[in-house]
Amino acid sequence: MSGTPVWAQLTYLFAAVCFILALKGLSSPRHARQGNLVGAVGAVVACVIVFFYADLRHIVPIVVAVAVGTIGGFVGARRVQMTQMPQLVALFNGVGGGAAALVALLELSDAHGPGVARFTLVATAFTIVVGAVSFAGSMVTFAKLQELMTSRPVLFPGLPVVFGASLLIALALAVLTVVEPGSWPAVGGGVLLAVVGLAVGLLLVLPVGGADVPIVISLLNAFTGLTVAAGGYVLGNTVLLVGGTLVGASGTFLTKLMASAMGRSVLNILFGALKGGSTLGAGEVSDRPVRSAGPEDMAILLNYASRVIVVPGYGLAVAQAQHTLRELVDLLGERGIVVDYAIHPVAGRMPGHMNVLLAEAQVPYEQLKEMEHINGEFKQADVVLVVGANDVVNPAAKTTPGAPIYGMPILNADEAKQVIFLKRSMRPGFAGIENELLYDPRTTLLFGDAKETLGKLLSAVKAL
Amino acid sequence: MSEPVVWLTFFILSVFVGIEVISKVSSTLHTPLMSGANAIHGIILLGAILVTGTAHTTLQLVVGLAAVVLASLNMVGGFVVTDRMLQMFTRRRPVAPDPSADRSDGATSTRGRR
Numbered sequence: 292m293s294g295t296p297v298w299a300q301l302t303y304l305f306a307a308v309c310f311i312l313a314l315k316g317l318s319s320p321r322h323a324r325q326g327n328l329v330g331a332v333g334a335v336v337a338c339v340i341v342f343f344y345a346d347l348r349h350i351v352p353i354v355v356a357v358a359v360g361t362i363g364g365f366v367g368a369r370r371v372q373m374t375q376m377p378q379l380v381a382l383f384n385g386v387g388g389g390a391a392a393l394v395a396l397l398e399l400s401d402a403h404g405p406g407v408a409r410f411t412l413v414a415t416a417f418t419i420v421v422g423a424v425s426f427a428g429s430m431v432t433f434a435k436l437q438e439l440m441t442s443r444p445v446l447f448p449g450l451p452v453v454f455g456a457s458l459l460i461a462l463a464l465a466v467l468t469v470v471e472p473g474s475w476p477a478v479g480g481g482v483l484l485a486v487v488g489l490a491v492g493l494l495l496v497l498p499v500g501g502a503d504v505p506i507v508i509s510l511l512n513a514f515t516g517l518t519v520a521a522g523g524y525v526l527g528n529t530v531l532l533v534g535g536t537l538v539g540a541s542g543t544f545l546t547k548l549m550a551s552a553m554g555r556s557v558l559n560i561l562f563g564a565l566k567g568g569s570t571l572g573a574g575e576v577s578d579r580p581v582r583s584a585g586p587e588d589m590a591i592l593l594n595y596a597s598r599v600i601v602v603p604g605y606g607l608a609v610a611q612a613q614h615t616l617r618e619l620v621d622l623l624g625e626r627g628i629v630v631d632y633a634i635h636p637v638a639g640r641m642p643g644h645m646n647v648l649l650a651e652a653q654v655p656y657e658q659l660k661e662m663e664h665i666n667g668e669f670k671q672a673d674v675v676l677v678v679g680a681n682d683v684v685n686p687a688a689k690t691t692p693g694a695p696i697y698g699m700p701i702l703n704a705d706e707a708k709q710v711i712f713l714k715r716s717m718r719p720g721f722a723g724i725e726n727e728l729l730y731d732p733r734t735t736l737l738f739g740d741a742k743e744t745l746g747k748l749l750s751a752v753k754a755l
Numbered sequence: 756m757s758e759p760v761v762w763l764t765f766f767i768l769s770v771f772v773g774i775e776v777i778s779k780v781s782s783t784l785h786t787p788l789m790s791g792a793n794a795i796h797g798i799i800l801l802g803a804i805l806v807t808g809t810a811h812t813t814l815q816l817v818v819g820l821a822a823v824v825l826a827s828l829n830m831v832g833g834f835v836v837t838d839r840m841l842q843m844f845t846r847r848r849p850v851a852p853d854p855s856a857d858r859s860d861g862a863t864s865t866r867g868r869r
Contacts, residue, residue: 310795311772317791317837318780324841327791331834334794338801338830347808349816356807356820357800360827367828368835373843379836380790383797387829391799393822397806397815410759512793519796520769524762526802532762533769534798540773542792545785552782636782643785650843661782 295527299344302336303530309333310534314541337530373651374608377641378436381508385429388515391522392422392485398525399468399481409469414521416465419481422518423488424495428511431496432504436640442504444564445497454494461487498564500695502682505641506549506560513542552636554688554698563695581717581729583736586744589711590751592735596673596709599623599630600665602702603649605639606679606715610741613652616678619749620658632658633665633702635683666703675707679714679741685726694724710734713744787840794833800826 295303309329316326338357342350364383371379395418434440464484499507516538523531550557593599601620607613620630632654638645646659669675677684684704687694704710705728712729714736728734737744780788803826807819 306798310798311776313791313795314773314788315776317788318777318784320781320784320844323784323787323791323844324838327787327794327834327837327841330791330795331838334798334800334830334834337798338804341801341804341808345805345808347804349808349810349819352816352820353804353807353823356823357804357827360800360824361831363824364828364830364832365835368832368839371836373840376786376790376836376840379832380786380793383829383832383836384793386825387793387796387799387833390803390822390826390829393818393825394799394802394806397810397819397822400815401806401809401811408759509789512789512796516792516796519799519802520766522799522802524766526805528802528805529765531798531802532765534795536766536769537773537776538792538796540770541777542789544774544777545780545789545792548780548782549785634783636785641786641789643783643787646783647786647840647843656844659783 294345296344299340300529302340303528306333306337306530307533309336310530310537314537334534373648374605374640375437376647377505377508377639377644378433380641381429381432381436381511384508384512384515385426385433388422388425388429388511388518390422391515391518392419392426392488394522395419395422395525396478396481396485400478411525412469413465414524415481416468416484418518418521418525419484420461420465420488420491421514421521423485424492425511425514425518427489427492428496428507428514429492431493432508432511435496435504442500444500446564450494450498454491457487457490457494461491495561499561500564502637502696503553503555503560503563505637505644506546506553506555506557508641509542509546509549510557510561513539513546516540516542549637549642552642552700553696554700579730581736582732582734583738586737586747586751589735589737590748590755592674592709592711593623593628593676593748594626594752594755596628598668598672599628599674599676600669600672600704600707601630601632602675602677602680602684602704603632603634603638603645604678604680604683605644606681606713607741608639608645608648608679610679610743612678612740612742612745613648613654615742615745615749617649617652617654619745619752620654622749622752630658631660631665631668633662633669633704634659635662635680635702636700638680638683662700662702669703669706672707674709674711675704677704677710677712678745681714681726682724684728685724686728687724687726690727696724704728705731708733712736713741714738715740787837787844790833790837790840794830794837797826797830797833800830802826 313326313330316322395415435442516535520535623630686705688696688699688701803822810816810819
């Protein structure tokens with residue numbers, strides 16, 4: 292901080308305040324967008340003023356690198372489909388963690404030896420390890436969500452041992468870096484520390500099942516925040532410290548909120564699969580009979596109902612069928628049928644993801660009912676229309692203690708008089724377990740692509 | 756106060772502020788909030804610029820530039836994608852004349868005015 296002029300420090304204070312206002316704005320629907328803009332302004336201002344006070348060399352390559360990253364980030368963020376949002380957030384989070392680890396490595400290579408304060412070395416080691424964990428972990432989450440690899444928990448015998456060992460090695464290396472800065476080769480040690488950190492990140496996320504991956508993104512987001520905060524201490528920069536800590540603290544809190552929305556603890560999500568094979572999901576694909584029907588029959592069922600609840604899931608978004616669904620719901624509404632959308636907190640692939648997807652299709656906010664508000668109404672519903680959802684209506688969450696989703700609050704679709712499932716196939720959901728509700732005598736299945744099926748359903752209702 | 760204690764003070768206070776400002780967020784906004792917070796830690800770009808600007812060796816320069824690219828990806832991409840998401844939450848209010856939205860028209864516009 293000593294080399295920073297007062298005006299620059301005051302500007303950093305301004306940026307830090309922007310970040311606080313950004314988070315505050317982002318947590319209320321009315322101010323969310325302004326909040327995000329305020330945060331962006333703070334970040335840009337903080338990054339620009341550094342060129343005016345610090346005695347920097349290599350300005351041209353730095354500006355080029357910033358331009359490359361900016362264009363890449365901008366194009367990626369603009370082009371991505373809303374359904375792929377979670378992966379993109381994971382990716383951006385990972386590169387942030389990676390950048391922090393590299394910054395700390397450079398600091399270590401420059402400033403080592405007996406002259407450096409012990410506490411600075413602690414923060415440096417922390418940044419390298421946790422940044423690497425965040426980078427590797429985020430890349431695994433990215434691969435899982437992008438379906439570059441299986442979304443099921445990846446386990447191998449001895450994984451807990453290897454994981455524990457790499458944690459210990461990371462700790463030992465960090466201690467060496469801090470205690471023996473003179474005799475210990477700083478740069479080599481730092482690189483080694485980063486490599487072990489990568490291994491820890493990999494082993495941390497591999498055993499996490501697909502449905503829990505979003506929670507892990509949030510947790511890794513908090514990790515990156517703390518890494519950036521520690522980096523701020525190393526560099527003596529207040530805005531990094533405050534911004535990073537804000538994200539670390541709010542991210543940890545948000546992770547807890549999300550986990551409790553799923554009725555799980557964060558530890559259970561991370562290490563549940565290590566305790567035994569049960570969380571793998573039985574994966575039993577049975578050939579028990581199910582009832583399926585054509586769109587015409589289902590149209591009659593819908594048309595003569597007085598209360599319908601729609602349960603949208605990720606499959607709806609994948610098929611890009613949000614708009615067709617909205618048309619169908621609007622048509623039923625015109626015929627005097629009360630229709631609501633029941634939104635599970637983790638519908639889609641990330642908490643709140645479904646709200647974003649339906650907002651994209653311009654579904655009125657008032658029709659989106661959160662789980663706790665609508666769960667009591669399923670008993671009165673004549674028809675529940677489940678479109679591309681599975682795990683969030685799976686009664687196994689209430690009845691099967693061994694299931695990976697056991698304890699997760701679900702939408703009580705099983706209490707309705709009739710259930711219509713729009714499904715692509717009998718393939719189990721993201722959590723990889725079978726859904727008893729599919730075999731219930733009150734359930735009828737309508738197979739096919741969600742968009743096509745909804746289109747047929749829509750024209751069949753119109754014809755009535 | 757010694758300098759580490761000053762920093763510790765910043766840290767602890769920021770922790771409380773961080774938790775306090777988001778404590779009442781509804782689950783509707785979890786995704787944009789996560790994404791927005793993700794963009795904020797892209798401020799590591801500032802740190803990356805600082806260390807790259809003081810690089811002495813070519814290797815340091817290369818590593819630093821890599822950090823700058825990654826950090827600006829994080830920061831710019833994060834803010835842009837969050838804005839795109841939030842745009843969808845706010846855009847639908849002025850869309851009231853859409854014929855399919857008659858039923859909720861009244862409710863929607865009152866919301867906007869509130």
